[in-house]
Amino acid sequence: MLSRTETKVWPVDAVAPFPHDLDPAIHILRAGGLVAFPTETVYGLGADALNPSAVARIFQAKGRPPDNPLIAHVSSLDMAFTLLGDAEQRPIVEQLAAAFWPGPLTLVVTRNERIGDLVTAGLDTVGLRLPAHPVAAELIRLLGHPLAAPSANRSGRPSPTLPEHVLVDLEGRIDGIIDGGPCSVGLESTVLDVTQWPPILLRPGGVTPEALRAAIGVAVTVDRNVHTSRVEDDGANPVRSPGMKYAHYAPKTPLVLVETEIADADRLVAIAQQYYTEGKRIGLLVTDETAAIGFEFPTLRMGPRSQPDMIATGLFSVLRAVDLETFDLVIVEGIEASGIGLAVMNRLRRAAATRIV
């Protein structure tokens, strides 16, 4: 059983945090506690990655399955190399770090024994990320250790992009939240396995496959799980990124995802009508372009189809907003799965109870 603790909230300057303002959080992390903090992607739930009992608390607080590994966040390339177990992977880490760090890219590398089995869920690899957010960077630098951090949501819920989201999910279960306001990218980092060549994209995110290709000169292999909804480990094709096995990002209200690369209001209306005749209270979650047409059903907007990065930034907030309404079902309009749209569609496919292709 997890004993209830008071969750403190510390406001900080998100652009240029005073080191002094991070003192209470550092104090708690050194004592083995849990602190949520802003990154450019989503809020993370941090613990000292070199303290196994602190790391164990993360799994408890989130209700996270123990076979799902955590990312080790670092504040420098040197700190990343302290966990690297295979010197042959140094050049590719250096090359990708030069292009994308600090930033929303996690590199899965062969690990050494400095990082414990709890962080890596017993795998012989570890995910490394150097976040760009000034608060995250300063926090790790001051701690002087890698910071193990999953997204700061209850397991299965949409990731938090505001401190309020963290409070709703984890109040009383963690020691504190550093309030740095909203996250700019809004979707989690891209997870790239660099133990293979070409590297394997395990989770699409803030860094697109197109940008990775431009940096390393070859197309990354996209893991088959990226395009599907929930993934089963069928033995023959083991799940490379254990996080892919679990339901994720889902509001409590069931979502019906309509995959369409163009704004197609007629099709959405036809599908909504069909559910409506079954007596269901229907909501729509559509792009701004489609919303502009006007519907007889209550409509939430996800942002402009013409600017998918704006859809990414607001996606988790609007998925949480769905549960504040009283819908039995929400019909969601898909977007084109390229660029950042690949990450948006990956999250929507995994959040959806039903997919209409």
Ligand code: TXA
């Ligand atoms: O943007 C982000 O990555 C955020 C912020 C807080 O940095 N963190 C985040 O962590 O999204 P989490 O734990 O929610 O997702 C990490 C993903 C999971 O799908 C996990 O399975 C995968 O990365 N992962 C971590 N270590 C791995 C490893 N060694 N091999 C394969 N996949 C790994």
Ligand code: MG
């Ligand atoms: Mg997560």
